[in-house]
Amino acid sequence: MKAALLHDFTGEWHVESIDIDEPVGDEVRIEVRASGLCHSDLLTATVDRGLTLPVLCGHEVAGVVTAVGPAVRTVAVGDHVTTCMAGSCEICALCLSGRPWLCAARTEGTHVLERPAGARPRLQLGDTPVTAVAAIGGFAEEVLVPERSVVGIDAAMPFDVASILGCAVITGIGAATNSARIKPGDTVAVIGCGGVGLNVVQGARLRGAARIVAVDLSAGRLARAAEFGATDLVNAGEGATVDQLKQMLPSGVDHAFEVVGTGRTLQDAVYALAPGGTAYIIGAASAPVDLSWITAQELLGGAKSIVGVYGGSARFKHDIPRYVQMYRHGVIQLDPLISDRITLNQISATYRNHDRNDSARAVLTF
Ligand SMILES: NC(=O)c1ccc[n+]([C@@H]2O[C@H](COP(=O)([O-])OP(=O)(O)OC[C@H]3O[C@@H](n4cnc5c(N)ncnc54)[C@H](O)[C@@H]3O)[C@@H](O)[C@H]2O)c1
Ligand SMILES: [Zn+2]
Ligand SMILES: [Zn+2]
Structure with a gap:
């Protein structure tokens, strides 16, 4: 073959x-x-x-x-x-x-x-x-x-x-629904809207997020993110991501998903958080990413978390047949x-x- x-x-x-x-x-x-x-x-x-x-x-x-x-x-x-x-x-x-x-x-x-x-x-x-x-x-x-x-x-x-x-669907929708357990009315940022990130956006929409800020360097991918339910778009090539996001949501977001795989975008995800918020590491970096820019005291003071997410915390034999039905009935x-x-x-x-x-x-x- x-x-x-x-x-x-x-x-x-x-x-x-x-x-x-x-x-x-x-x-x-x-x-x-x-x-x-x-x-x-x-x-x-x-x-x-x-x-x-x-x-x-x-x-x-x-x-x-x-x-x-x-x-x-x-x-x-x-x-x-x-x-x-x-x-x-x-x-x-x-x-x-x-x-x-x-x-x-x-x-x-x-x-x-x-x-x-x-x-x-x-x-x-x-x-x-x-x-x-x-x-x-x-x-x-x-x-x-x-x-x-x-x-x-x-x-x-x-x-x-x-x-x-x-992969793309169970990782993205799973991160929003299984790992993050976004609640209706929560605010969300998705940094990197490729195959996986677009699915985080649609997972956040499924969970009833009030604001879903899509961040990407590509205007075309941001347009796709809007189709999947993003309410706000940030072009990371047109200014600092966190500054642009905070103009839209001054207190920051409850959930920030890093779906690129760089230290810079992980830093953006953490600094985009509201008090009590969580940053999810989905992107796989090509080299070890240094975390020394954040201190334990900053995490403690803001009650913030940084967590790694593998495979959308999916039970794939259970989740995939459900996604098939959701697709066939127009839910995703x-x-x-x-x-x-x-x-x-x-x-x-x-x-x-x-x-x-x-x-x-x-x-x-x-
Ligand atoms: N955790 C997991 O289980 C898991 C599973 C699958 C994929 N991944 C990883 O997730 C990441 C995304 O995978 P994918 O297939 O969607 O990749 P992709 O290349 O399709 O998407 C990445 C997106 O990030 C955007 N981007 C690049 N630099 C950016 C920046 N500075 N700011 C904002 N956006 C930026 C790109 O324009 C692109 O749209 C990869 O690192 C991949 O290895 C992880
Ligand atoms: Zn994959
Ligand atoms: Zn086992």
């Missing part, structure tokens, strides 16, 4: 033929129909974090099941499914407590979603094993993944919008999140141009 591989960390993908194994145990083989391009994959492709090359990115997959291992119980051949980057072991104390996004095995670095060491690799380029990011590897015609990373979806769901459920929008439909050969160019245009999510379609 064809797959777009990384052979180094320079942000260039190469389309090649690789071998994919048959499913064993709880594995599911899926014919990929659509696969989203998350910003996290660009980070994987440009920062050497010790992954063994060649690397296969892509974790937002929708497709059709073509084969299942003997232990698979929840999906069958012919089912329409999506994958999720937040697959978990399902048996550790944190999973059993209803918080699979904190799965001890994942956070402690045990690769519960991989085949055991010494087993035949799921994917190979000739004789060389291929590293599939998040044990998915969605920039390919097919994926072979554990059932724990897969959920069935309604067959009427279009594949392109279904693909982004497993997904179509305007897809700005480009591309082929495997266009991944490098699409990422190169991403920051220079007003695109939201680009999706590979097959």
